[in-house]
Amino acid sequence: MHRVAVMGAAGLAGGELLRILCQHPHLEVSLICSSSSEGQPVRSSHPHLAYAYRSRTFVSPEAVLEGEWDLIFLALPHGKSAPWVEGLMPLVEGGRRIVDLSGDFRLRDPREHEIWYGKHPCPQFLGSFVYGLPELNREKIASARLVSGVGCNATGVLLCLYPLVSSPLWANVLDVNVECRAGSSEGGSRPSEGGMHVFRSRAMRLVSPFVHRHMAEVVQELNIPAQSLSMTLTAVEAVRGVQCLAHVRFKDPVSEADLWRACRGAFGSEPFVDLCPARPVHLRIPDPKLVLGSNRAMVGFVLDRTGRRLLIGSGIDNLMKGAAGTAVQCANLMLGLPEDEGLAMPPVYPA
Amino acid sequence: MHRVAVMGAAGLAGGELLRILCQHPHLEVSLICSSSSEGQPVRSSHPHLAYAYRSRTFVSPEAVLEGEWDLIFLALPHGKSAPWVEGLMPLVEGGRRIVDLSGDFRLRDPREHEIWYGKHPCPQFLGSFVYGLPELNREKIASARLVSGVGCNATGVLLCLYPLVSSPLWANVLDVNVECRAGSSEGGSRPSEGGMHVFRSRAMRLVSPFVHRHMAEVVQELNIPAQSLSMTLTAVEAVRGVQCLAHVRFKDPVSEADLWRACRGAFGSEPFVDLCPARPVHLRIPDPKLVLGSNRAMVGFVLDRTGRRLLIGSGIDNLMKGAAGTAVQCANLMLGLPEDEGLAMPPVYPA
Amino acid sequence: MHRVAVMGAAGLAGGELLRILCQHPHLEVSLICSSSSEGQPVRSSHPHLAYAYRSRTFVSPEAVLEGEWDLIFLALPHGKSAPWVEGLMPLVEGGRRIVDLSGDFRLRDPREHEIWYGKHPCPQFLGSFVYGLPELNREKIASARLVSGVGCNATGVLLCLYPLVSSPLWANVLDVNVECRAGSSEGGSRPSEGGMHVFRSRAMRLVSPFVHRHMAEVVQELNIPAQSLSMTLTAVEAVRGVQCLAHVRFKDPVSEADLWRACRGAFGSEPFVDLCPARPVHLRIPDPKLVLGSNRAMVGFVLDRTGRRLLIGSGIDNLMKGAAGTAVQCANLMLGLPEDEGLAMPPVYPA
Amino acid sequence: MHRVAVMGAAGLAGGELLRILCQHPHLEVSLICSSSSEGQPVRSSHPHLAYAYRSRTFVSPEAVLEGEWDLIFLALPHGKSAPWVEGLMPLVEGGRRIVDLSGDFRLRDPREHEIWYGKHPCPQFLGSFVYGLPELNREKIASARLVSGVGCNATGVLLCLYPLVSSPLWANVLDVNVECRAGSSEGGSRPSEGGMHVFRSRAMRLVSPFVHRHMAEVVQELNIPAQSLSMTLTAVEAVRGVQCLAHVRFKDPVSEADLWRACRGAFGSEPFVDLCPARPVHLRIPDPKLVLGSNRAMVGFVLDRTGRRLLIGSGIDNLMKGAAGTAVQCANLMLGLPEDEGLAMPPVYPA
Structure with missing residues (x-):
């Protein structure tokens, strides 16, 4: 089992990550972080997952600095990831991995980033991220420690x-x-x-x-x-x-x-x-x-x-293939797991 | 033609009043008031009525103190009507009429009001309002100057x-x-x-x-x-x-x-x-x-x-018979107009 | 008052015509025809109009050959109008008017008609119809006895x-x-x-x-x-x-x-x-x-x-401006009525 | 691996069974039967499952009489199951199992059945079926060869x-x-x-x-x-x-x-x-x-x-816990598999 942390876990993409991870055979959620919902039970934001995260509560994002995890998913709003990435860099150098679902590290050119999202606070890391769409970049993702999620x-x-x-x-x-x-x-x-x-x-x-x-x-x-x-x-x-x-x-x-x-x-x-x-x-x-x-x-x-x-x-499905599903697909590749692990849930149709 | 004013005109009930009034044969909207949207065109809140209120803009609620109107609709949130009713009382004594769509004057017993809405700021007026459901109180409404709207x-x-x-x-x-x-x-x-x-x-x-x-x-x-x-x-x-x-x-x-x-x-x-x-x-x-x-x-x-x-x-339809429609039905009665005037639009079905 | 007949009155476009006509100040519905619902009350197909057509029932389409009407709306499926038009031609020559909402007489060129709808049974009339979109053909419509409705x-x-x-x-x-x-x-x-x-x-x-x-x-x-x-x-x-x-x-x-x-x-x-x-x-x-x-x-x-x-x-709204509304707009023009009569119902928004 | 057959596989409940079974670790779909869609590809009725049943086609229901299967799901309309059950009885006596999702064998009393569904063609089997809600009848289901599905x-x-x-x-x-x-x-x-x-x-x-x-x-x-x-x-x-x-x-x-x-x-x-x-x-x-x-x-x-x-x-979810999900839960029990196998897909929310 690999341990993973989720930041921004009270939002929609965070909830979708938790939905996938609760039945993933080789990933275990060690930290469920949310600044806005710290101390609340996970089911308060994700009542459909009450059964899977019974007694778990959201913890402070700061917990990731000390906590045990091999890979972290950042499911934060645009602009909120970059500062955390900067702070986590020493851990990445120590072997940990980041998948950032926000838009903060999708664009390699800081001028492009500035046009669409505003000035980047730490452009020095833009070039270090691989754009996390396995259909385009499978091999690069598999060997990366820093992967950016995709826009839906x-x-x-x-x-x-x-x-x-x-x-x-x-x-x-x-x-x-x-x-x-x-x-x-x-x-x-x-x-x-x-x-x-x-x-x-x-x-x-x-x-x-x-x-x-x-x-x-x-x-x-x-x-x-x-x-x-x-x-x-x-x-x-x-x-x-x-x-x-x-x-x-x-x-x-x-x-x-x-x-x-x-x-x-x-x-x-x-x-x-x-x-x-x-x-x-x-x-x-x-x-x-x-x-x-x-x-x-x-x-x-x-x-x-x-x-x-x-x-x-x-x-x-924008929350799955357009966000959390592709993020877990990348995590599987980064950790050497079968690419489709935990992602075999068939479509729900008609619904 | 009778002139009517609408307060809280940028909200849903206010918009529904404007929708009815724009084709009412004997009511003319003299004042369209909104504190939050003052100065904005009416179409900014009600784009479906752009054609009917082309160059009209929301004016300050204070305008009702000076403006010309025979009857005013208060389409304000619960608790916001009461202070205005108090301020408009001299005008009512001068012959003007109020239809208040909020919950502020629906209950005659101040203790009941307090249970459901909190302490009433001017309970002395509670007894002066007629509950504005014509199916129950047609005659009282026709002779009233103060009518409360209905809960949907x-x-x-x-x-x-x-x-x-x-x-x-x-x-x-x-x-x-x-x-x-x-x-x-x-x-x-x-x-x-x-x-x-x-x-x-x-x-x-x-x-x-x-x-x-x-x-x-x-x-x-x-x-x-x-x-x-x-x-x-x-x-x-x-x-x-x-x-x-x-x-x-x-x-x-x-x-x-x-x-x-x-x-x-x-x-x-x-x-x-x-x-x-x-x-x-x-x-x-x-x-x-x-x-x-x-x-x-x-x-x-x-x-x-x-x-x-x-x-x-x-x-x-909660916005019509449950709010604005019944309010106009009351206004018709209060002003001596045919009760169904301006209210003959047939249901839209299927939709 | 002008008398109008509606054929195909049990369908969606037919219901929408009835919805408009029940409050039209100068058109009176003399015949409500449906072959599939003959003998049924109008409310069985249009429960939202029960109040407006209380005791009315659908009558046989054949009734139009004898009945009193000045203008007839054909709200029939594609292919079903043409035979009726042929049969009604003597009445048209006697001064009556047709507005056909189907696709049967929209295209003037019989080869085009054949491509999209199949062979036309009475192409000799194709050229006699005016395409009923007042925004393009207002004057022609006003002087026509045969008007085709529009595709939505x-x-x-x-x-x-x-x-x-x-x-x-x-x-x-x-x-x-x-x-x-x-x-x-x-x-x-x-x-x-x-x-x-x-x-x-x-x-x-x-x-x-x-x-x-x-x-x-x-x-x-x-x-x-x-x-x-x-x-x-x-x-x-x-x-x-x-x-x-x-x-x-x-x-x-x-x-x-x-x-x-x-x-x-x-x-x-x-x-x-x-x-x-x-x-x-x-x-x-x-x-x-x-x-x-x-x-x-x-x-x-x-x-x-x-x-x-x-x-x-x-x-x-495809049933209004895209079908029944425009058809009534044409009828108003053909009968010398104000073009917007009976069509002033404001949009229902939000819904 | 156990082999299962699905009858009535082109309908909604049939599709839901296929959705579950395509990722069930110990059940393999040997026969996908539909009388109405015989010869068609499975994806023609269930386009969301095209990837899982690529080259599979619906076969004739008669195939079940010869085919290899350990358990059969009958996802047929009310009244259509009973004749099949009668025909399959010799196979059941030979050790095969039936889960019938229709209403045909839910009620043990033939008079009750007649009131709600009409006269039963083979009431002699009514008493042999266990009502398939594991929350009530877990042990009986586990030892049964004939299980009825549940009404949603x-x-x-x-x-x-x-x-x-x-x-x-x-x-x-x-x-x-x-x-x-x-x-x-x-x-x-x-x-x-x-x-x-x-x-x-x-x-x-x-x-x-x-x-x-x-x-x-x-x-x-x-x-x-x-x-x-x-x-x-x-x-x-x-x-x-x-x-x-x-x-x-x-x-x-x-x-x-x-x-x-x-x-x-x-x-x-x-x-x-x-x-x-x-x-x-x-x-x-x-x-x-x-x-x-x-x-x-x-x-x-x-x-x-x-x-x-x-x-x-x-x-x-009426198609899952109210139909196909509970049916697979029963099948798991009947075949000695873990009860929740193939049923761990988490809820999709919000959707």
Whole structure:
């Protein structure tokens, strides 16, 4: 058994980590930290996990400085992780590992970070983190001590575009406009007027026309020009789930066979990524309902008659494959465990 | 045309008043007040009414002291109305009228008020207000200058029980346990963790077992003993709508005919209350979906085989018949207008 | 008072017509026809309208051949209207009027009709119908005896694109890809597996990639080349509401001022179309929640920094502005009534 | 590994069995049968499980007569199981096992069966089945070859009432009225008008006032008089989840301590039943959201001030603890496996 600590454990991503970890065969949660809920029982924030963490309470984040753990998950808001990373560096040098789910160490270029998140307090560590999407960076993650988690929308977009970028098709792409449709859990649990059920219920709210800060992750990891991409996010009725839908234009016509080849090349041996079959038509682009509660991702595409326009889409559960699930997948790799350990829960459908 | 002012106009009940008033043939909104949104355009809080209040902005509540209006709606949170009522009393003595939608003047007994809402700042006015449910107090309302609005759940329960209390059946009643199921708009628009979509969506949350403060209104208006009644509220998935379902036990068996007689006696000539037909069974107890967006109420019942147990239920839109709609119905009566003026919008179904 | 008949009155569009007509000051419903529900009370299909049509029952469609009416609404499924139109032609020649909500007479070219709906049984009448969107064809509608209703998604797309097509901007447009997001009432009330709540709830189901038959209406009415347009429909969680979002590319950069000019030129004096204000950003593209239950449409846009990419969107209630509301708007025009009569119900928000 | 067959595998309960079985460490699905979907890929009905049953197709039910399996799950509609049971009896005598999820063998008394389901085709087998709720009948199940699955609402009610019936409190009970609130998956996936999203969405539809056929199971298993119980079911907005809420009246006052003792006595060592803590109040009665996708059940209670009225409630996922989950729990017991094997998936919350 490896011991893991969770910081920010009272939030949504923290709760999802606890949900995975309570039945993980080789990870044991040694510290459950929350500054806002210190001293409260874990079930006060996560009543669905009362049975699994019966007598456990949230402890002070400071406990991690003394406590026993091999790997720590930082499930903190953007900007709150960086100071902790700085403080934990001596322990990392001593062999411990960090998976940071916030946006603090996703971007390697401090100027990019500043554009999207503000000035970075410790840019000297930006280059030390590996971007934690195993489908792109499996080997680097396996040998890393510092891994950054992924943006949920970024994950969805990366899964849409990776088949194109990793194949000869990319040279033929003119531009890419991505639509994302996301549930309310993307916004976290902190009270806000826009997140209130009375307003958020059944919304079709275009919160981000053209530009979303997760674009920076996509551009960095795929190494593509920023201007080739736009990204528009609509908040729709759902709690969990992100559907990303890339509208792609090609210079020259492409064939379905080209696309199947690209998709199979990208994900053919991936344990958590499934390609949508060619039939039925209404399931060619994945509905995130089909992966609810699981670490699975689905990718599918439709080519128009001219072969010059493509819709390629992905569906994930933003709290799992878009956050906590991928974080545990990284932890498994970092600790030499089977990559899918503790992540085999099948999707809950219909729900 | 009569001029009306609205205080607390940026909230949900305030918005619903504006929605009704924008197409009311004989009421003109002279002042739209909000302390929190003063200076903002009305559409900033009520984007659905942008077309109707194009260039109007929220003004300071203080404007009502000087402004021209014949009747004022106070759509303020509990506890905020009372001080304004005190300040407006000289104007009332000069002939102006108040409809207060808050809970501040619903209960006539200051001790009861203190139990449910805390100590009343100006109990000397409690006795001057008429409880503004026209189905019970039509004539008193028509001649009043001070009318209190209704609690949304109280309205639902009053409509369930009034047929029993106003008929010989009441002497035969042993006890009454009421279930209410309510949408999220009951909780207002102020951000709270429990109201966040991520937690509130699809909830079945028993917020009030046995006891709800709207019971005090019911007991007062029906003049029944408090101990004959319990009231349990469950928050369910909906934005608008309250369904109240009274489980009633009788000493001696009663007949369907007795109940039809009681219901017709109570509501037979009411302009906004409809009785559910005997068929089909699944519509005998009303679903509030059927009155969405309208000022209508539905009442229906089912008697068990023994004649000793009754389910009698009501369905309303809590923002309309449970708040703003009934308030305008009162205003119509107070100003000598046809009672249903401006309130003829049919329910939006299915929605 | 003018007398109107409704055929197909037991369906969703038929119910919505009855909802409007029950409070229309100058239209009186003389015949409520349904072949499937003949002899049933109107409330059996439309329980929300029980109060308005108390003792009315559905009558046989054949009744229209003898009955008294000045204008008839055909709210029949695609393919079922055409035979009736043929049979009613003698009455039309005698001065009566038809508004057909189905797709049977929307397309003037019988070859186009055949592509999308199959062979037309009476193509000789195709050219006699005016496409019933007053925002495009007000004057023709006012003088017509035969008017076709509109497709709900087509209405949404037409409202998005009309400002471009009716201004100099269109010459600068490279291509247009439209996303539509639609609620479940688009699919009608006939039982189907895909429409069952258990599967349809919270869906993000891409039912129509690139191609939708409402494109034919758009191309015809705007007189634009078919290949300049794609249209993709996603079924999302809502009962009512369509949001259309056109992704437009321009050859040369355009300015916000150009777009405001185009939008104001197109809709500046329209009684039911509102432009979204420039602030706040998350309301620039309209959410159909904001027009629920009303005949209103909202149109808004966002231009990207380069001025070469535009998002222009619309929000409507598909059963109102996308079907029954616009049909009554046409009937008002045809009968010489004020265009907005009976259509002033404000949107129900939040709901 | 034990081999299991699933009949009726294309339905909702069948899909849920496959979802559990695909990651069960000691059960292997040898036959996936469906008469309606024979020859189709499993993913055509269960697209969320495409990854787990890649090349598997539904086979004819007749295959079970020849096929290799140790235990068979019958996930057929009411009335369709009995004929199969009759045909499989020779195999059962040869040592095979049946778990029947339908209502065909839940009631031991053929007269009761006839009242609720119609005349039984093979009543001679009714007495041979054990009612498959391990919380009541663990030992009998472990030694049985024929086990009946449970009604979902019955399970919820049994969990509410078992603490009372199994303790001295029952002698003090006057009557019990149960409210159930249920999601749409209770109704299955077969298309019906009432199940269509357009009508079912956000419903509060009282489908069963006073009487529900699951009462017969409750009365039989608790061995209580039928007249002590009423059961009212409301369809509410959810796909999965049943909340049961028993309103109980006592002759003499009882104490909270009595109730805690009764609840702990009933469920203190149950692996899947959790008691709601005394705080916070709004979680004393469980919300089925908290067990979504899992085999867990929650039970909680509130006593009123007089000690004479009790609300005791339960929350389950109707497809899991109310159907497929409990069926696998039984299968584990029947095959000598650890009872919770394959059933450890934690609840998905929030969702």
